Amino acid sequence: MAVLEPFLKQLKQSGSIMFSLLRPAYSNCRLCGRSMKPIVRAETYADASYARYQLPIIPELCESCNRSIAWIKDVRCLICGRAVHCDDCIRRVDAGFIWNRSAVRYDSVMRSWLANYKYQGQEHLEPLLIDMLEPMFKQMTTELISRLNIKVKPRRYKYMPDILTGFDQMKHHAAACWDIVTYVPISEERASERGFNQAQRLAAGLARRYGLPIASLLLRTRHTTRQSFKTRLERLRDTRMLFTAEPAAAALLTSIYTDKYSHASTFFTLEKQPLRVLLVDDIYTTGSTANSCAITLHACSGITLELYVLTWARS
Template sequence: MIRFFGRDVIGDHRTNLLKSYLNAIFYPEHRCLLCEKPIQSHSHDVLQKMLHLPHLCMTCKNELEVIPLNHCYQCHKPIDPQIPVDKEEPLPIQEGTLLCHDCIDANHALSFNRSAVLYNDFMKENIALYKYRGKESLSQIFSYLLKIAYDYYYKDVDIDFITFVPLHSSRLKERGFNQAEQLASQLSFFTGKPVYSLLQRIKETEKQSKHGKRERLKQIEGAFIMEPLVEVNLQDKNVLLIDDIYTTGATLEECAQTLKGAGVNQVYSLTLTRAV
């Protein structure tokens, strides 16, 4: 097992991530990062180790559902172009892209959202283990899924830096960590883009999963302000906003409005999962 000597820095997720990947490279026996079952190593795994790919068993890999090619350009919701949405056909906005019914007439502070995988029962269970039962090791594979999505969707987008959806102080105290901050920090490790804490949550809200879109919009209004000690120049910058789940987009939209009010040019979002 690889160890780093010297003073440990509590909460340094990048160091922990590096330790995990170095151990995966030099020690062939490993377990699936999701289900923890042993994975048999083969000689052809060398390339995988060199690329720092987190290890998953085939069972878990098959549970991951990527967003289909036919999706809403704005919110990344899957769309079947042959099926009307609420009796209205999705609106083509340019060749090869569509808008879902929710996004046709809406005004968006977000330029667009992209998500790594669908929020199916498998991801719901694993995100719950990560957020509520202290299984922070799952952030290794979650952040790598974000990296794959970033490379695919944002490779040609000019991103200046990364930020994340903050937790209210009471919820942060209860949980012990902010999953969005942890994922953003690890995505920064992969991409080389700096990550900054730009937002502060001043309004404690009920869990958004308990409410529909209209209630979410009302509840989240005014929930965020800019961090008062931010020393980074935001004028005309393009920011990537990170969160774990996109449901209605209400939280991300409110964050984007706050950022744009502070001078940010474009706000994009990248989430681990997309609920449908």
């Protein structure tokens, strides 16, 4: 038996090496850096107004970090996208946008993630925030197509029915739903201080993934202090006349609208619909910023617009 011990030891070491080679390699969590395994989870949304589907999972995050995401599961207010009863929208007057949808609740964890990205120079978190925004964008697109009965053009290659599924199918629907993507601008002082506009980055990342046109349509007229330090009344006052349209905004919107219906022939007429604009921002609090942006765009354009808002967090 003693003679076999070196052989058995060598065999055990060889087996361990082979097992380590065959074992799937797990990457590290993008947020906390810990090694992670594939996540399997079957939690669902309970809101009856939406189809039941699995709670979003960010593959680049570990189980612990995924569970810390405060996803908005139940949309209680169909105007502002809030997960609880909303009194603000009952008092809503002079509305410029149709509705807002947000991906997460702005709790302490989500606040720290966004602060690290915006103020602590952790720009590597940007793809993560876009990943978190994406599930609500897809849900919003599906909801809008269903509610407004938007006609989606037939797919180009009908003889390959299984090719455009999943992500490609959503790109197809997004192109039919959204005419242009834009974002809430920041002041020159804030851009100089931070080095980037987080709303622009989120909008650009989302538009790039789904092949949607994106443009800067708004300018900020003055610098203001952070909205997070203000009361609701102060926010409403502060956002009055806060934005103006880009000089080329009206011409661009008119051009998109004209191109949309330019293929109609004399033999048939397409039923013209408003131009659908998706406005992106990082946080929705009272909706005063989004509403001010929307009213400004309505005023600058000679065509009918429908503005929808997509934000990363709802406070």
